[in-house]
Amino acid sequence: MEMLCEIFIGLWYSTLAASAVALLVMAILALFRHRISPRIRHALWLIVLVRLLLPVFPDSPVSLFHMLHFGTDIKKAVSLIIPLTEKENNPSAERSRNSQEKEYVHNDYSMIRPEEDTVPDAQLPAGVENSAHFSHPWGLKIIAAVWLAGMVALLTYLFVYMLKMRRRFKTLTLVTDPRILSVVDDCRRKFGIKRPIPVYTGSYARSPYISGLFRPWIYFPEGIDKELSVQQLIHVFSHELAHHKRKDVAWNLLGSFVLAVHWINPVVWMSIKRMKTDRELACDACVLEVLGETEAVPYGMTIIGFLKHFSSRRNQPNLLYFDGSTNTNQLVRRIEMIKSFKAGSYKLSAVAVLGVVLLSAATLTNAAAPAAGGSTEQAPAIATAKTEDRILFDSSSRSYDNLEKAAKVAGFKFKAPAALPEGYKFHEIELRSKTKDEAKLTKAEVNYVLRVGERHYGSFKLQIDSSGTSLDEAYTEFEQHEKKTAVRETEIRKEPITLYGMQAYKVIVTTKVNAKKHEGWSYFWLDGGVLYQFDGGAFSDQEKLDIIASMKYPDQEMYKTQVNLDLLNVGIYDTGDLRRTAELIGFTPKFSRQVAGQFKMSGASMVQKLYFGYPDNDEDKKSKLLDIRYNRTDEQGNIQGFPFMQIKNGTMYEDMKKNGNAAFYRIDRKKHTAPVSAMVLGGREVLKTAKYKIDGELSSPDEIDFVSYYWKEGDVCFQVVFKGEGVPQEDIVADLMNEKAADLNNLK
Structure with a gap:
């Protein structure tokens, strides 16, 4: 069930992102309704389709999602609406709890003493269990199960539909009428289609269509040829061959698959329906581009007469989205387009291609992760660290309840996470010098906690060192500390990696508990000459990387949110x-x-x-x-x-x-x-x-x-x-x- 929830969360991010793209395409089409050709209109919908189909996209600084505040992490986007409850009972979380700074009494005269803020297992509130991973709320599990059931039902419908089409194909008769075959071959040559496309006839459906993804064939209703002139036959077969030329059968199938997967999103239903409508318009434009502008009126009359005659009796199985082509409003749009068609309008102009490329670059990419390497983000001017406040009590170690003051008085510039996991909040930041004898504050430790009321259910910390400590020195110190404080069999190893373009170590701590091995990860990296160390938190490896990816030099927005007015x-x-x-x-x-x-x-x-x-x-x-x-x-x-x-x-x-x-x-x-x-x-x-x-x-x-x-x-x-x-x-x-x-x- 947890895996299903993770899959659903990923889908939810994908469908939200695609919805944003779809709404943008709708706005563009509405704003430039009479200036965008049918072919380009359909091409814009294909961008939405690709966004719905693919789960992963590259990061880009020109991505639309910079403005929409979509991060590179799926859970970041959905955590605003799908709360996750942290579970914590693994070695790495245990180390985090043991190292978490408690709110100690400041002197012997206080009326209270330190309180243990880690909740015993038996006192965990409802919905919070001890585990090494996140547990999703039951509400999310129910929604995910409903989504899965709906998707399976719709995919089953698609599968049955394809089987039914295959069975019916076997009952059809190959057309050998020279009159029809001559028209089909003539149309095929006009569209530049070299491969012969067979025509089959039968009586189960009253409207022609083209089918077959790899071996295309055309269905032509039995006896209809006697009601149509040669010119009308040319129009009908040209329309079906235009669908083949434009690969509309494939787009049809992909649209149905996308709708089955994203059925829970009404914007997707709307988008697929509009895409099909614009596909018919583009197909009409393609036909007229081949037949010539002089055929516009006769072709339009054929379409009108054909739809009026057969649409009411059409009984062939449909794909998942609505047909739309016989809708009165859509029919009017098709006739208006056909009537106003001009030769050459189907061809792609350089401006149109450039527009589609630019829109694709903005919508088929994700917001680039904030640079953790310092190569593009500049540290605030050193003057911001100066303060006119006079020292009252100097100390080699200072604790603050807000990030802003710590950033001002620290003797160096540092980054902090701009995006925190759901429920986590800034707790405290401690500045200290490398040794007690030094006056300059060169180190910092930023603590973040997950609390429910006054109880502490999780934490992680970011240690920062500007004193010139190398990665190897930091790892050695970490290794010695872990081995010294370990109460179980522990193995520590490091993996040199490149972390967002920076030299880094991934440190894996494996602890054996009741014959089972548990792994925790810490990360060490150098950014702009400053050493960072990420520890703690019952997060997955990817979630830790996402927190690191959000790090940046603090700004006013971070100063507003990273304050803890409840610090004791x-x-x-x-x-x-x-x-x-x-x-x-x-x-x-x-x-x-x-x-x-x-x-x-x-x-x-x-x-x-x-x-x-x-x-x-x-x-x-x-x-x-x-x-x-x-x-x-x-x-x-x-x-x-x-x-x-x-x-x-x-x-x-x-x-x-x-x-x-x-x-x-x-x-x-x-x-x-x-x-x-x-x-x-x-x-x-x-x-x-x-x-x-x-x-x-x-x-x-x-x-x-x-x-x-x-x-x-x-x-x-x-x-x-x-x-x-x-x-x-x-x-x-x-x-x-x-x-x-x-x-x-x-x-x-």
Whole structure:
């Protein structure tokens, strides 16, 4: 069933692409209705037919699908309408989970601890199983099964139709009438057909037709020759021979096959019907080009009389598409074309041929994959990396919740995936220097995750290195790490490849689990002097290649989408980060670099309410606050410090005062409380908790006690958390209460 879904997804991309081409052809034919010859009209429909027939097309920079945002990957195109549920339980995915960065607590004073965000097998939600591949939704499976059933039914109809034609052929009689044979031979010579085409007669159908793909023959109804003049016979046989000359029998059969496969798409039915109509017009034009312009009116009269006389009694089996030639509107079109026919109009002009070639180049190709080699795409000017923001806390490792800021402060230009698999979102990007002693940030790790609610069901990461590391050095480091951390029998090998024109390694990691071997793939490649490494994700090899193919230097569209406002802990490193934090928390915070004369600011983060207290609900849980850390070093070299947090109050302060307790977030995600009492500092009310353990009753008796102080200024609530003894708590709180909101444009 999974394979059937994959086939259907491929067909769906093909039919969507062909629909776009068909609609374009319809628009062109409508716009230039009286300027395009019937032959060219039919040729344009053949482009649609080829698009429907072939599953694979070359990439081209002039492809129409650049404008329609069709990628080179089938699943990219259909993932917008056919969701895929990721399954993850193979060695490569396991390695991805083990290496996935968790949202660790930033210091010892936080009220929460790291939470395991990988969901145990037993807790997977409905529809998500553990496997090494994607599982398609049941809705898609049902649609794919219906499509298959319809296709089999229509192909069976075609097969039966061909068998019936073959059986009926055996009942026909070869025509030997010299009058008819003379007309056929004369017409055949006019059309330049060297091979004799036999004529058979019978009584089962009342309208002549030509059949036979490799051994053509003409069916001529029994007794009809007595009702037609020689001139009319010439018209009839010329029409059938024109179909043979133009290979219309083959196009007919291919059209029927295409319709059987793409029956689920109404645009295809419409296209095939219009193609048949235009084929008849082109056939008429071909006949008149051979017989001459003077035969236009007599030929038209023959067609009218013939259709009026026989169409109502026609009982021969039809192909899948509608006949159309006897439709009143189509008949009028045929007569108008015949009436206005001019000698030479069937011939192909250079302009017409050029137009068809250009349209074919645009529609019979796919959008070229974004260049991963850097040969055509230029890196943004180095000036874009500059920032006027002043550094507040320098670090050899920085984590950001948005791609834009990371791209600005990184010491190099890098690419990132522009197209992500269905359900995956940007999670976090970490910049770091090659060594802790270096100031320049030369490495990056971009993480993407698949989440359902707060649960993590998949991830992949892109590691980037601009420090000059070679492919061999990167592979050696990877190999050593894998062997060191492997818990099962593991084999690692590399395959040198050319990846979108770049030197690359495909690294295959084979792990033996319960006597079965599982393979995972990683890719290493050099692009513009920068080393990239793709790891993780329960994807197929082709899906990984498609992600790599989408990589490009970030633009404004990527900056808009690759942001994670739900990241638990976002570091603040410069004044720009602080201004952004102020916007997100909704007020201008206090930001004193030194408190009580001896405690200096050592770091700051924008965190969620879990750090401050127990949230009221899931939405409240994501409320953002500013968390500042202050530290000092005592005479014995011990680091003492505390966090200072600021958040929009809501009714938190009033609720604590009313309830007589403060609520905290415990390690098991449940609430624990500590009593609070009111006190006065500097003439202002402060709530102080009794001593409490970080996890309440879950904490061991020998764990250090905590004490929190709260106060309110306007609509902002403040909290200072002290661990143990040894610091002048009330002096620190009083000093912070006296601080004013920071001047974010003039920080000292």
